[in-house]
Amino acid sequence: MEPLTNKKKVLIQKPLTFSERIYLPALTKGLSITISHFFKKEATIRYPEVQREMSINWRGMHSLKRDENGKERCTACGLCALSCPAEAITMIAAERKPEEKDLYREEKYASVYEINMLRCIFCGLCEEACPKEAIYLDGPIVPSDYLRKDFIYGKDKLVEQPLEKK
Amino acid sequence: MDISFVIEKFILVAIIFGISLVIAMYSTYAERKVAAFLQDRLGPDRAGPFGMLQPLADGLKMFMKEEIVPTNSNKMLFMVGPGLAMLTACIGTAVIPWGSDITIGDRVIALQVTDINVGLLYIFGVVSLGVYGVMIGGWASNNKYSLLSAIRAASQNISYEVSMGLSIIALLMVTNTMSLKEIVEQQHGWHWNVLYQPLGFLLFIICSFAETNRAPFDLPECETELIGGYHTEYSSMKLGFYLFAEYINMFVSATVMATLYFGGYNYPGMDWVLLHTGPVIGPLIGTAVLFAKIFAFIFFFMWVRWTIPRFRYDQLMHLGWKTLIPLAIANIVITGLVIAIVEKF
Numbered sequence: 001m002e003p004l005t006n007k008k009k010v011l012i013q014k015p016l017t018f019s020e021r022i023y024l025p026a027l028t029k030g031l032s033i034t035i036s037h038f039f040k041k042e043a044t045i046r047y048p049e050v051q052r053e054m055s056i057n058w059r060g061m062h063s064l065k066r067d068e069n070g071k072e073r074c075t076a077c078g079l080c081a082l083s084c085p086a087e088a089i090t091m092i093a094a095e096r097k098p099e100e101k102d103l104y105r106e107e108k109y110a111s112v113y114e115i116n117m118l119r120c121i122f123c124g125l126c127e128e129a130c131p132k133e134a135i136y137l138d139g140p141i142v143p144s145d146y147l148r149k150d151f152i153y154g155k156d157k158l159v160e161q162p163l164e165k166k
Numbered sequence: 167m168d169i170s171f172v173i174e175k176f177i178l179v180a181i182i183f184g185i186s187l188v189i190a191m192y193s194t195y196a197e198r199k200v201a202a203f204l205q206d207r208l209g210p211d212r213a214g215p216f217g218m219l220q221p222l223a224d225g226l227k228m229f230m231k232e233e234i235v236p237t238n239s240n241k242m243l244f245m246v247g248p249g250l251a252m253l254t255a256c257i258g259t260a261v262i263p264w265g266s267d268i269t270i271g272d273r274v275i276a277l278q279v280t281d282i283n284v285g286l287l288y289i290f291g292v293v294s295l296g297v298y299g300v301m302i303g304g305w306a307s308n309n310k311y312s313l314l315s316a317i318r319a320a321s322q323n324i325s326y327e328v329s330m331g332l333s334i335i336a337l338l339m340v341t342n343t344m345s346l347k348e349i350v351e352q353q354h355g356w357h358w359n360v361l362y363q364p365l366g367f368l369l370f371i372i373c374s375f376a377e378t379n380r381a382p383f384d385l386p387e388c389e390t391e392l393i394g395g396y397h398t399e400y401s402s403m404k405l406g407f408y409l410f411a412e413y414i415n416m417f418v419s420a421t422v423m424a425t426l427y428f429g430g431y432n433y434p435g436m437d438w439v440l441l442h443t444g445p446v447i448g449p450l451i452g453t454a455v456l457f458a459k460i461f462a463f464i465f466f467f468m469w470v471r472w473t474i475p476r477f478r479y480d481q482l483m484h485l486g487w488k489t490l491i492p493l494a495i496a497n498i499v500i501t502g503l504v505i506a507i508v509e510k511f
Binding site: 033034051 | 469
């Protein structure tokens with residue numbers, strides 16, 4: 001049959017030369033290659049002790065930010081939940097009471113804010129949607145767990161630690 | 167026979183036995199480390215500093231595992247197999263001279279359990295007995311893979327023993343003795359047999375790889391074809407014994423090669439060292455040199471294992487019967503001619 005393309009490649013199996021047949025030159029060549037790797041730096045990272053540096057656009061666990069006075073930024077507008085393609089975010093809004101003025105920046109806040117880490121795809125759209133700069137995906141890798149319910153992270157895990165009082 | 171002689175030999179036996187077990191134990195660790203380094207990895211480093219306790223952890227694991235004996239196996243032989251493998255691996259070291267004689271006061275202590283005049287034949291016999299452990303284990307398992315593996319091991323060992331024996335004959339023509347002690351003494355300083363028998367050494371080391379079932383000749387445990395090979399059905403410490411025996415065999419082979427071809431405890435400049443260190447420290451330095459050679463050989467075994475892919479079975483047989491045996495015979499002829507010419511002139 002006529003070849004349809006010009007990609008056909010004819011392989012010719014030449015008989016082995018003497019140096020190939022006695023096998024030893026190839027053997028020493030192989031041995032020298034492996035021994036050169038013996039002295040190379042190993043690629044392994046000793047994981048729990050040494051952590052690999054994350055890339056600058058790494059997106060990890062979410063954190064809900066506070067402003068410079070230590071008040072929570074989130075106003076429960078729901079834009080993050082709306083933008084979330086995986087529907088991982090749910091929240092319940094509440095009105096701020098006068099005595100809670102130091103806790104929340106705006107008059108409306110999220111009394112419940114939950115992210116299902118099993119649903120989350122870490123796309124970062126919530127971060128982009130937020131008008132208040134309240135949510136960032138700047139945390140570590142979400143740790144593993146045994147039960148599905150433990151992957152629904154509430155405000156206790158998401159909100160940044162309060163600023164230190166001076 | 168006085169009692170101190172018996173005690174002395176008993177201590178020596180205990181020490182050699184202990185050393186060969188410890189070396190076999192740490193060979194498993196060394197193998198994993200060498201493999202890792204050759205592949206740009208780290209290897210085991212969790213158990214203790216640098217993972218030094220890894221062999222202990224592995225041994226403990228082996229003891230803790232459930233012992234399974236297949237229902238249709240030959241129970242008695244199934245038990246005997248690993249024990250035999252271990253036994254034949256351990257008795258090989260009895261005739262190895264570990265160092266020159268130590269003199270304490272007027273007492274001369276030989277660093278050799280026994281210097282029998284057919285030491286070489288003894289080693290040869292014991293090493294070839296090693297395959298019986300594999301054969302019995304493979305047969306008793308009543309498993310096709312195990313049986314195939316046992317058959318492979320047997321035919322491989324028989325094939326390579328022929329050329330190994332022939333390469334030894336050329337060595338015997340040079341040394342004129344079978345006593346390992348005398349062979350080593352003849353290689354005083356740098357007169358190592360490898361310089362007189364380079365081809366013989368090459369044949370011997372190839373055959374050693376085959377006899378110890380190490381890569382590239384590890385066909386009896388060829389995972390891709392035979393699952394685990396002859397120890398497929400084994401579990402717990404019985405499996406451990408098989409794996410262990412393999413490493414002891416490697417140690418014995420390394421020792422035999424160092425003794426026969428690389429001068430044993432001899433090294434260049436040993437007379438000067440002996441003169442300056444006295445009759446106790448001097449021989450012990452020789453022993454240390456012997457062990458350095460042994461470790462170098464063990465490293466070489468591992469290095470080769472992580473370099474060369476496994477031979478196909480027909481290639482193995484081809485190499486054994488059609489290449490090594492003619493070469494070994496040619497080696498004998500050449501050696502004989504050279505000896506005749508040297509004696510004539």
